[in-house]
Amino acid sequence: MKRAVVVISGGMDSTTLLYDARRDGYTINAISFNYDQKHKKELKCAQQTCHKLGIKHTIISLDVLNTLAPSALTRKEWDVPEGHYADDNMKQTVVPNRNMVMLALATSYAISKKAKYLFYGVHSGDHAIYPDCRPDFYKYMQDAIMRADWHKVLLRAPYIMKDKGDIVIRGKDLGVDYSLTWTCYQGRDKACGKCGSCVERLEAFEKAGIDDTLEYE
Amino acid sequence: MKRAVVVISGGMDSTTLLYDARRDGYTINAISFNYDQKHKKELKCAQQTCHKLGIKHTIISLDVLNTLAPSALTRKEWDVPEGHYADDNMKQTVVPNRNMVMLALATSYAISKKAKYLFYGVHSGDHAIYPDCRPDFYKYMQDAIMRADWHKVLLRAPYIMKDKGDIVIRGKDLGVDYSLTWTCYQGRDKACGKCGSCVERLEAFEKAGIDDTLEYE
Numbered sequence: 396m397k398r399a400v401v402v403i404s405g406g407m408d409s410t411t412l413l414y415d416a417r418r419d420g421y422t423i424n425a426i427s428f429n430y431d432q433k434h435k436k437e438l439k440c441a442q443q444t445c446h447k448l449g450i451k452h453t454i455i456s457l458d459v460l461n462t463l464a465p466s467a468l469t470r471k472e473w474d475v476p477e478g479h480y481a482d483d484n485m486k487q488t489v490v491p492n493r494n495m496v497m498l499a500l501a502t503s504y505a506i507s508k509k510a511k512y513l514f515y516g517v518h519s520g521d522h523a524i525y526p527d528c529r530p531d532f533y534k535y536m537q538d539a540i541m542r543a544d545w546h547k548v549l550l551r552a553p554y555i556m557k558d559k560g561d562i563v564i565r566g567k568d569l570g571v572d573y574s575l576t577w578t579c580y581q582g583r584d585k586a587c588g589k590c591g592s593c594v595e596r597l598e599a600f601e602k603a604g605i606d607d608t609l610e611y612e
Numbered sequence: 613m614k615r616a617v618v619v620i621s622g623g624m625d626s627t628t629l630l631y632d633a634r635r636d637g638y639t640i641n642a643i644s645f646n647y648d649q650k651h652k653k654e655l656k657c658a659q660q661t662c663h664k665l666g667i668k669h670t671i672i673s674l675d676v677l678n679t680l681a682p683s684a685l686t687r688k689e690w691d692v693p694e695g696h697y698a699d700d701n702m703k704q705t706v707v708p709n710r711n712m713v714m715l716a717l718a719t720s721y722a723i724s725k726k727a728k729y730l731f732y733g734v735h736s737g738d739h740a741i742y743p744d745c746r747p748d749f750y751k752y753m754q755d756a757i758m759r760a761d762w763h764k765v766l767l768r769a770p771y772i773m774k775d776k777g778d779i780v781i782r783g784k785d786l787g788v789d790y791s792l793t794w795t796c797y798q799g800r801d802k803a804c805g806k807c808g809s810c811v812e813r814l815e816a817f818e819k820a821g822i823d824d825t826l827e828y829e
Contacts, residue, residue, distance in 0.1 A: 455680065459672050463717060464724035491723035492760045495716040499709060500680060506708035507681035527760045535756035542749040543709045 398422045399512035400505040402497060403444070403452075405437030407576045407596060408554060409516030410444050411566040415553070416514050418569055423450050424508050428497050430457040430490065433582035440577045447572065455500060464491040494527040495536065498550070502540050505548045513540065518554040518562060520595055530555055559595055560602030567605055574608045585610045615639045616729035617722040619714060620661070620669075622654030624793045624813060625771060626733030627661050628783040632770070633731050635786055640667050641725050645714050647674040647707065650799035657794045664789065672717060681708040711744040712753065715767070719757050722765045730757065735771040735779060737812055747772055776812055777819030784822055791825045802827045 399421040403409040416423055427441045438454055445452035498515060505513045521528035537550040554562055566573065578596040579586035586593050588611040600607040616638040620626040633640055644658045655671055662669035715732060722730045738745035754767040771779055783790065795813040796803035803810050805828040817824040 453680075455676050457676065459674065459676075459717065460720060463670075463672065464720040490720075491763075492716060492720040495756065495760050496713070496720060499712040499716040500676065503677060503681040503707075503709040503713060526762060529759065532756055532759040535752050535759065539712065539749055539752035539756055542746065542752065543712055543744045545743060546708075 396422050397512070398424070398508065398510040399514055400501055400508065400510045401425050401514040402501050402516070403427055403441045404516070405439070405441035405444070405577050406516075407559065407566070407571075407573060407578060407599070408518050408562050410440070410573075410576045411562050411569065411571050412514055412516040412554065413444065413448070413450065414566065414569040414571050416512075417448060417450070421512065424504065424510065425450050425452045426501055426504055427452065427454045428457045428500070429454055430460040430493070434577060434580050435582065436579075437577040440575050443575045444572070447575065453504070457496070457500075460490060460493065460496055492527065494525075494532075498536055498540070502543060502548050502550075506544045506546050509546060511547070511549060513548050513550050515550065515552045516554055517552050518557055518559060520558050528555075558602075559599035563599045563603035563605060567603060573605075576609075578609075583612070585612045587612055613639050614729070615641070615725060615727040616731055617718055617725065617727045618642050618731040619718050619733070620644055620658045621733070622656070622658035622661070622794050623733075624776065624783070624788075624790060624795060624816070625735050625779050627657070627790075627793045628779050628786065628788050629731055629733040629771065630661065630665070630667070631783065631786040631788050633729075634665060634667070638729065641721065641727060642667050642669045643718050643721055644669065644671045645674045645717070646671055647710070648678040651794060651797050652799065653796075654794040657792050660792045661789070664792065670721070674713065674717075677707060677710065677713055709744065711742075711749075715753055715757070719760060719765050719767075723761045723763050726763060728764070728766060730765050730767050732767065732769045733771055734769050735774055735776060737775050745772075775819075776816035780816045780820035780822060784820060790822075793826075795826075800829070802829045804829055 399416055401413050401416050401423050403413050403425045425445050427438055429438055501513055517528045533552050540548050540550045578592045580590045580592045581587045586609055616633055618630050618633050618640050620630050620642045642662050644655055646655055659669060718730055734745045750769050757765050757767045795809045797807045797809045798804045803826055
């Protein structure tokens, strides 16, 4: 039995990755993190997807990250910037070291479940703005994670050189239900269509030639 | 101004490291983690040392680690093993991936405080039992941490090749108050003197030729 832990945010990329790992026959424990993000709706999406696929899912409370290192994604008094995802003002949405914190905890979980693999849905669209989404960061994390315990965990980030358009094309093939994914950084009922995340999502669906069934403001 | 974050457990090693960083003129933010360890007394010691030295101190609640990955250090129904620290049965005290989780959060804190350095008191006595205390693990963590954010944080583990005896000798020179440190893994009022941690502490004081003023059962 190949056991894997998959980190799922509830966004398009990690949801596609969950379908991908499932197609590859892994026995999966999915894990999500609640770091008090404004766009908590993504957690509900993660839950619904896991329920639909019959995958065990755990949501871990990580409000400590907001205490230690606030960002525009978590603090009510800071506005989420509008514009393109790769713009400089999107740097305000960096939650300092978020990926290492989530990977570290997901590794603890993988060790405790004796899972050999840890899947993480990072992709190339994030490289410009988020240093902790770049290949060299993952190369070193992979090395560190493999050495963290007697039980070896292998970190896999198979989309790291793909963009969101490629991921949606892959998702189409896998039959991903994208109506159960959430991308918008604003914490409102419908997607804003204007924040960097929304703009990038819309571009991805256009590239893939698929309709986005999500409701926009 | 050289700013540093120092992770202090309240044990002998990280307490000595705090004194060391202070002697080197760093402006320090100290951070400790409450992961529901039975030996919570160490946190009180960390607090008292920081108070004594006039250093800002934050205790972060990390009970999530106990939820995700239990160990003999955190679960009431599991006994803390007795014997020498390097014995095989001490493996039960491994909290899976604890060091990476603490380092990841301490890095978030360092980034948010714009601290250039992160000090961690790992030492050679842990190499045999804890894979995440070994030099190669730290080499890769150092590389990953440096690449995690626009603000570069440098991980320093200056005691990684020293043993506890060397550390106490160093601490003597620094004037460390070891009565404000806690080492025993049992959660009782006085140190048991029998668990691996106690045995190692007693050996260290003997090597350094210093009296341990702590009360033992």
